[in-house]
Amino acid sequence: MNRIIAIALLAAFAATTPVLAQDNEKPDYPSPNAIVDTAPASEWLTIAPSDLLVMDLAPDAQGDARRVVIQLMPEPFSQGWIRNIRKLAAAHWWDGTSINRVQDNYVVQWGDAGYDNPESGETEQKALLEGLETVPESGYETEATAGKQGNIVLWHPKNQLTDSYSDWTWFESGWPLAQEIGDDTRTLSRWPVHCYGAVGVGRNYSPDTGSGAELYTVIGHAPRHLDRNIAVVGRVIEGIEHLSSLPRGKGQLGFYEDASKRVPITSIRLGNALAEDPSPAFEYLDTESEVFAQYADARANRRDPFFIKPAGGADICNIPVPVRRVTEE
Amino acid sequence: MNRIIAIALLAAFAATTPVLAQDNEKPDYPSPNAIVDTAPASEWLTIAPSDLLVMDLAPDAQGDARRVVIQLMPEPFSQGWIRNIRKLAAAHWWDGTSINRVQDNYVVQWGDAGYDNPESGETEQKALLEGLETVPESGYETEATAGKQGNIVLWHPKNQLTDSYSDWTWFESGWPLAQEIGDDTRTLSRWPVHCYGAVGVGRNYSPDTGSGAELYTVIGHAPRHLDRNIAVVGRVIEGIEHLSSLPRGKGQLGFYEDASKRVPITSIRLGNALAEDPSPAFEYLDTESEVFAQYADARANRRDPFFIKPAGGADICNIPVPVRRVTEE
Numbered sequence: 001m002n003r004i005i006a007i008a009l010l011a012a013f014a015a016t017t018p019v020l021a022q023d024n025e026k027p028d029y030p031s032p033n034a035i036v037d038t039a040p041a042s043e044w045l046t047i048a049p050s051d052l053l054v055m056d057l058a059p060d061a062q063g064d065a066r067r068v069v070i071q072l073m074p075e076p077f078s079q080g081w082i083r084n085i086r087k088l089a090a091a092h093w094w095d096g097t098s099i100n101r102v103q104d105n106y107v108v109q110w111g112d113a114g115y116d117n118p119e120s121g122e123t124e125q126k127a128l129l130e131g132l133e134t135v136p137e138s139g140y141e142t143e144a145t146a147g148k149q150g151n152i153v154l155w156h157p158k159n160q161l162t163d164s165y166s167d168w169t170w171f172e173s174g175w176p177l178a179q180e181i182g183d184d185t186r187t188l189s190r191w192p193v194h195c196y197g198a199v200g201v202g203r204n205y206s207p208d209t210g211s212g213a214e215l216y217t218v219i220g221h222a223p224r225h226l227d228r229n230i231a232v233v234g235r236v237i238e239g240i241e242h243l244s245s246l247p248r249g250k251g252q253l254g255f256y257e258d259a260s261k262r263v264p265i266t267s268i269r270l271g272n273a274l275a276e277d278p279s280p281a282f283e284y285l286d287t288e289s290e291v292f293a294q295y296a297d298a299r300a301n302r303r304d305p306f307f308i309k310p311a312g313g314a315d316i317c318n319i320p321v322p323v324r325r326v327t328e329e
Numbered sequence: 330m331n332r333i334i335a336i337a338l339l340a341a342f343a344a345t346t347p348v349l350a351q352d353n354e355k356p357d358y359p360s361p362n363a364i365v366d367t368a369p370a371s372e373w374l375t376i377a378p379s380d381l382l383v384m385d386l387a388p389d390a391q392g393d394a395r396r397v398v399i400q401l402m403p404e405p406f407s408q409g410w411i412r413n414i415r416k417l418a419a420a421h422w423w424d425g426t427s428i429n430r431v432q433d434n435y436v437v438q439w440g441d442a443g444y445d446n447p448e449s450g451e452t453e454q455k456a457l458l459e460g461l462e463t464v465p466e467s468g469y470e471t472e473a474t475a476g477k478q479g480n481i482v483l484w485h486p487k488n489q490l491t492d493s494y495s496d497w498t499w500f501e502s503g504w505p506l507a508q509e510i511g512d513d514t515r516t517l518s519r520w521p522v523h524c525y526g527a528v529g530v531g532r533n534y535s536p537d538t539g540s541g542a543e544l545y546t547v548i549g550h551a552p553r554h555l556d557r558n559i560a561v562v563g564r565v566i567e568g569i570e571h572l573s574s575l576p577r578g579k580g581q582l583g584f585y586e587d588a589s590k591r592v593p594i595t596s597i598r599l600g601n602a603l604a605e606d607p608s609p610a611f612e613y614l615d616t617e618s619e620v621f622a623q624y625a626d627a628r629a630n631r632r633d634p635f636f637i638k639p640a641g642g643a644d645i646c647n648i649p650v651p652v653r654r655v656t657e658e
Contacts, residue, residue: 061390104570105525137637162491164629164642196434196550206637221525221550221646225631228638241433241577248570300493302554308466308535309557313493315644317550 029303039291049279052271058264068239080135084212098262103254105220108243165224169316171287192232195317199234219244222317281326358632368620378608381600387593397568409464413541427591432583434549437572494553498645500616521561524646528563548573551646610655
């Protein structure tokens, strides 16, 4: 599909109204974060605790707790793998496994590192749960009929959201997605994209697609070449610094050569199955809201005081969807 | 400038010839790294030691040395700041300063953290060197006459290198650059881009452009909105893991609130001014070479065995220029 046409499909919206600053004559524009702060409560949508995957690591060297919270993708994306992940969490399957790979500017990966059996000389893997689904490769993309797409972010025509990896990118239900129109010009395919913090399913060579027992998150520049080659099942919404700041592995692909460097995983649970009460609560800014459109525009055209030249565009991964923890009153 | 025209300007080149694998019937394509390994010695170009900035940090908790090597940008980019940086290194100005800011998915920043004078109650900054240049904001971009551009990577028409932040992006003399044609349709402006590992010059509000004494490197998704708003002066070519894996700062913008978390900088020197002999030696893959074109094509269209769906494109920051250390015979 012609990229220019794809951009023209997106409707214009009024830019954020400038406010005159007190101390100079230049119009003062709020920063993207300041715009988010103006969102009314009604534009923040609740993330169900049952859609959270909460990973507790062993405490760090200072004895401080390390918790990573992942939001699982909603339907219709990657649901086969996500059903497996829910089962693995319910069975406490990950407890006692570890973070095994930290590759700079790429991914942190966790799961069963295997056990080197001294008698057999073989590395033995932990048995998987019975009854997990084998998801076909077609699950990496979701078909839709052109014209039946959901709401999209209204986008200023000058704010280019061009993409090197798809016909176009957009936000829907709080998630960054990419789309492509098939050669038949009728079939529309969409898929979740690998941005910073995206969580995906490790796998072996095709046709294996992974079970969901082996997971990774992106800790560098968006590796979009993985889109449609690996399942994206969620994103880290809190605590990614406990993964991104880990020492890089010195083995091939960033695996820890020295098993003592692996970080033990104490437990992985769904957010509604934690011992604590109440469950952790998060919400995201409605990506179909006016405030999100203003925020995205401001990310693409920084006019707040530090900036002198607005970019005039942004790539999908440079517009992170605002997510916040709901604190108790 | 129309993006489609920009893409059409780029000439086609023959795709990498597939090689039949031994163990199956499918054509086997080499990985991007395997392609780089085929480059003859003549396609690797030397980086002069005088264009390296070598930062030694205090040893880590295990007593291991931490060295970060930065390649400074060549002319005509950012040379005013780079002259300042050379003077600061020659004067040993950074010795005893520190890493002060680590913001997840953004930057690591270093320089003088200031000294909290208990008598005055003020934070005092280390005096800058005399004779440093004040570089104007026009230095963020370099003008060139359209049509007089240098060599560009030959690019398969299907390998889209579209960009949300410029008219088009390309590689020249080993560096990722962006370009824009002015409203007069004659003036061509180009600038270095903020990819992972890019090193830039911290500054205060406009019209300040920074001296070069305060530097940062990118440790997350390319913050391209900083392009043309801050000077890019180089890139980390070795040891970025000593910065990217540091604990994130808990203060505003990722600054360390607790001064004891700052990482001391033992010394910063140009590569030809180190105590050791010989100087560290690096080289980069000639971005005008046939092998680089094949490598870039393979990055945009992964066909090596793990991949099932080539992306058909890549963004400029997902095609890192290969750089390697030259080891002694």
